[in-house]
Amino acid sequence: METTEAEELPQIEIRDADHIAGVVDALSYHTHALSVSVGESSVFWPVTLSELDHERRVLSLSLLDAQSLNAAELVNQSLTLRAEGDSETLRLEAMVALEGVRKNDLLEMRCALPQTLHTTAKRNSRRVFLSKGMKVGAGITLYENQPPIVGRLRNLSIGGALLDIPLAASAPLKTDEFIAGLELSFPNGEQFTTMGQIRHVHPSGRSHFAAIGVIFINTDRAHEQRLIYLVNETERETAYRSGEGGRMSFPSPLYSSSEPGAKRSTRRHLHKSRQTPMVATLLEVTRQLHIFLLALQNQRPLPANCLLDSADTLLSLLKKQRQNLFYALHCLHKEPAWVQHSLNVAVRLGDLLEAELEHASYARDAVVAALVHDMGKMMLVDETLPSIEGQLDTRQRDHLRRHVPVLLEALEGAEWLTPVMHHDVIQSINERLDGSGYPQALKGEALSPIARMAAVVDTVDAMMRTRGDRRGKTAIEAYRYLYHRPGCFDKYWVTRYIQRHGFYPIGSLVKFSSGFLAWVMELDDSGQPRRVRVVRNLHREGRTMNDILSRVDFAQLGKLEGLMRPEGFGLAPW
Numbered sequence: 001m002e003t004t005e006a007e008e009l010p011q012i013e014i015r016d017a018d019h020i021a022g023v024v025d026a027l028s029y030h031t032h033a034l035s036v037s038v039g040e041s042s043v044f045w046p047v048t049l050s051e052l053d054h055e056r057r058v059l060s061l062s063l064l065d066a067q068s069l070n071a072a073e074l075v076n077q078s079l080t081l082r083a084e085g086d087s088e089t090l091r092l093e094a095m096v097a098l099e100g101v102r103k104n105d106l107l108e109m110r111c112a113l114p115q116t117l118h119t120t121a122k123r124n125s126r127r128v129f130l131s132k133g134m135k136v137g138a139g140i141t142l143y144e145n146q147p148p149i150v151g152r153l154r155n156l157s158i159g160g161a162l163l164d165i166p167l168a169a170s171a172p173l174k175t176d177e178f179i180a181g182l183e184l185s186f187p188n189g190e191q192f193t194t195m196g197q198i199r200h201v202h203p204s205g206r207s208h209f210a211a212i213g214v215i216f217i218n219t220d221r222a223h224e225q226r227l228i229y230l231v232n233e234t235e236r237e238t239a240y241r242s243g244e245g246g247r248m249s250f251p252s253p254l255y256s257s258s259e260p261g262a263k264r265s266t267r268r269h270l271h272k273s274r275q276t277p278m279v280a281t282l283l284e285v286t287r288q289l290h291i292f293l294l295a296l297q298n299q300r301p302l303p304a305n306c307l308l309d310s311a312d313t314l315l316s317l318l319k320k321q322r323q324n325l326f327y328a329l330h331c332l333h334k335e336p337a338w339v340q341h342s343l344n345v346a347v348r349l350g351d352l353l354e355a356e357l358e359h360a361s362y363a364r365d366a367v368v369a370a371l372v373h374d375m376g377k378m379m380l381v382d383e384t385l386p387s388i389e390g391q392l393d394t395r396q397r398d399h400l401r402r403h404v405p406v407l408l409e410a411l412e413g414a415e416w417l418t419p420v421m422h423h424d425v426i427q428s429i430n431e432r433l434d435g436s437g438y439p440q441a442l443k444g445e446a447l448s449p450i451a452r453m454a455a456v457v458d459t460v461d462a463m464m465r466t467r468g469d470r471r472g473k474t475a476i477e478a479y480r481y482l483y484h485r486p487g488c489f490d491k492y493w494v495t496r497y498i499q500r501h502g503f504y505p506i507g508s509l510v511k512f513s514s515g516f517l518a519w520v521m522e523l524d525d526s527g528q529p530r531r532v533r534v535v536r537n538l539h540r541e542g543r544t545m546n547d548i549l550s551r552v553d554f555a556q557l558g559k560l561e562g563l564m565r566p567e568g569f570g571l572a573p574w
Contacts, residue, residue, distance in 0.1 A: 014117040017057075021113055023090065024059060025052055032083035032090065036061060036109075038069065038097075039077055043300050045069070046202055046211075047081070050108070058098065059114075063107040064205050067303030068295070071100035071107060079111055091118040105206060127157040128235045131242060134255055138163045140212075141181035142172055143386040149173070151212070153184055156234055158227045160199070160215040167290035168336055170210040171378040173201050175298045182214060184230075187257040192230060194223055201298055203291045208283070210294060230254070278321065278328040279574065285310045286332065286339050293375050296410050304416040311367040314347055318354065323506055323522045330507030330519075331574035337389055337465060338374045344461045346370035349425075349454055352493075352500060359450060365418045366450060369425035373458075376407030391468035404430065404439045424451040429458045432488040452490035456482060456497050459489065466567055474563040475505045502527025507573055509566040513558030515539040519573045521548065529560065535571055 014020060027034065027049055035044035051060035061081075063069070074097045083090040092114035099110040130136065130153060139148030140163070149172070151165035161184070165173065179196040186192075196214040204211040216227070237252040288306035295302050317325045329347060332340050346367045353363040377388045380403055385396050392400070404427060411417060411426070428442060428451035435443035437455075447455075463478040473481070479498055482489045504510060508520045510529065518532035534547040534557065549557070566572070 011118050011120045014119065015115065017113070017115070020092065020115070020117045021052075021054065021057070023117060024049075024092070024113060025054075027083055027090075032085045034061075035082050035084075036063070037080045037082070038074065041301075044082055046205075057113045059095070059111050061109045061111065063109065064105055064203075067105070067291075067305040068301035069100075069107060071102045074100035074109060079109075081114060089120045091120075092116070093118070126231065126235075127155050128231055128238060129155040130234065131238050133241065134234070134237060135187060137185040138165075139181075139183040139185070140165070140173070140179055141183075142177065142179060143383050144180065146386045148181070148183065151209070154211070156184075156227075156231055158224065158231055160196070160213065163212040163214065164204060164207075164209040165212050167203070167208050167210050167287060167294075168334070168339070170201065170212070170290065171293055171297065171336070172381045173198055173210070173212055173297075175199065175201055178217075179214065182216075186230075187255050188253055190254060192226060194219060201294055203294065208287055208290075210290075278317065278324055279331045281313065281317070282328055282332060282343065285313060285343065286335050289339055289342065289371060292372065293378060296375060297379060302411075302414065304414065307368050307371055308364075308416060310371060311346070311350075311364050314343075314367055315350055315354070315363060318347065318351055322351070326501075326506035327519075327521050327573065331572075333572045338377060341461055341465065342371055342374050345373065345429075345454075345458050348461065348497075348501075349457045352453055352457065352496065353450070355496075355500060359453075362420070362450060365421045366425055366454070369417060369421035370429075370454070372407070372411070373426050373429055374403070376403030376405075376410070379403070379406050379410065389468060401430075401438050420450075424448050425454050429454045431455065433490065434487040436488060449490075449493075453493045453496075456489055456493045460497060471565060471567060474565060475501070475508055476503055476563060479503070499527075504529050504560075504563065509564045509569075509571065511538075511561045511564050512554075513561055514556070516545075516557045517564060517569065517571065518549075518557070519571075524551075532557075533573070536569060 014023075034047045034049060036047045037044045045063050048062045049059070050062045052058075053060075077097045079095040079097055081090075081092040081095060083092070094115035096112045097109055098112060101108045136153035138151045138153050138161075140151070141148045149165060149169045151163050151169075154162040154164050161182075175198055177198045179198065182194055182196040184192045194216050195218045197217050198212060198214055200211075200213040202211050203209075216223070219227070233252040233254040236250075237255045240251045288303075288310050292303055292306055294300075314325075325347060329340075329344055332343070349370050350363045350367040353359045353366055377400060380400060381388065385392075385399055388400065408422075408427060411422070417426075427439070428447060431437035431440065431442040431447055431451065432455065433443060433447065433452070435441045459482060460475075460478045463473045463481060464475060466472040479494070482494045483491065502523050504520050504523065504527065506520050506523060509517060510520055510532070511517055515538040516534050517536040517538065518529075518534040520529045520531075521533055522529070522531035524530040529551070531548065531550050532554075534545050534549060536545060537543055554560075
């Protein structure tokens with residue numbers, strides 16, 4: 001990560017092979033942050049040095065989350081290895097890839113040692129990494145009157161910082177974006193606020209975080225003096241916690257929390273996860289969606305494999321555990337609305353296609369297209385549209401309709417997206433039979449059966465979600481809306497959708513006559529609840545429940561009365 005505003009000393013070029021081998025060997029001691037680029041590309045992927053064979057003069061590198069790179073196509077490609085240290089930047093060039101092997105998210109590369117080394121010293125670039133237990137909150141404010149994007153500080157220098165931001169909140173963050181306000185909050189209550197600019201945005205390994213590199217801008221002398229203090233105190237605390245400072249080292253008051261009971265500790269507190277295995281699988285799919293959107297936003301090579309693998313995962317779950325999958329989809333309430341919507345549309349569209357012999361062969365391609373169909377909305381976020389959630393005015397809603405052409409332009413030339421699904425799902429999912437849809441106002445015969453099917457699936461899910469200007473509808477209310485508008489929605493596909501999901505869809509909140517509220521977990525062949533999770537007794541408001549009952553026990557709940565909107569009760573399926 002670059003942490004200063006390009007105040008650098010003259011560059012030195014080295015071509016001595018033994019000298020270069022010694023430098024590469026030193027990199028294995030993790031003194032530098034490593035990244036690699038392929039060919040003439042300006043994209044650098046985070047990388048680790050796994051092995052150096054001095055005898056064969058071969059270097060082995062490991063890349064994480066580089067799904068867009070094809071292992072076979074890397075052979076004989078020229079590589080550039082960049083190493084960022086506290087006081088220098090190393091650029092090792094003229095490396096040739098000898099072999100590439102992919103193991104899930106991990107890409108292993110063997111390459112010949114570089115032939116050229118450029119080294120550049122840097123001023124004011126001492127960077128201090130926070131150790132475990134050193135918790136410094138970070139808030140990024142991009143636009144006025146918007147809540148900050150909250151994360152944590154990973155390292156700090158006088159020129160900039162590296163932040164960890166949850167992938168779920170990282171979509172608006174783009175390379176070169178200006179930050180109106182960057183606030184660091186230290187354990188003792190002290191805060192540091194400045195302006196900044198984003199230098200890079202990358203997924204952070206296999207975690208659910210994005211690594212955001214920022215530089216500080218418009219800093220005056222007072223800010224610089226304050227930063228020197230913060231860096232020095234952070235380094236002091238790191239040395240104290242690691243024991244490297246010796247007996248005379250003391251903790252920094254900056255990291256002394258004022259909260260009662262707070263203690264310095266490097267221990268990791270492990271919390272037993274309450275997630276079901278299927279929820280964990282879906283969260284991995286959502287991670288891949290966030291990574292794909294980051295690539296779209298920052299105009300980097302698109303990791304198509306993550307979408308194709310995600311589609312295969314979802315279709316496999318549909319075949320093996322269909323009802324469990326539908327319930328797990330409702331357990332992602334902490335994910336952004338666009339992610340929940342995209343996943344639900346993808347799974348339900350795939351389910352409907354798989355049930356139709358004539359269209360079943362299109363299921364995988366349709367699921368891939370549905371996973372990305374709403375990403376264009378996040379690409380429109382700017383000062384005039386700071387959020388796609390909450391209350392939007394008419395101008396903002398009209399602007400939001402541009403999400404389809406914006407996404408189509410970003411996906412231009414994507415060979416993994418079939419032309420049929422490019423048209424039927426991404427381009428036509430918002431069209432209506434009477435021509436009242438967008439972006440092209442297509443109507444009637446211009447809309448294929450899959451386009452009509454996708455419109456039904458998309459609209460049902462959207463109507464059941466609460467927005468800033470309205471609350472969500474129950475399934476029956478959504479069905480009724482579509483069914484009585486045959487001019488807009490194909491009645492055949494509305495009927496088929498209802499047959500697949502029933503009037504009490506899995507994930508719905510239902511009320512029984514004895515006052516019990518329960519989430520529907522399974523349905524029988526007639527579409528009636530067969531298994532529920534009881535969470536509330538309205539006659540005993542203070543009592544929390546979590547009882548999973550099968551139909552044989554329904555008598556104690558009373559008669560099933562109907563669907564309820566969960567928003568008013570503060571309940572979630574998991």
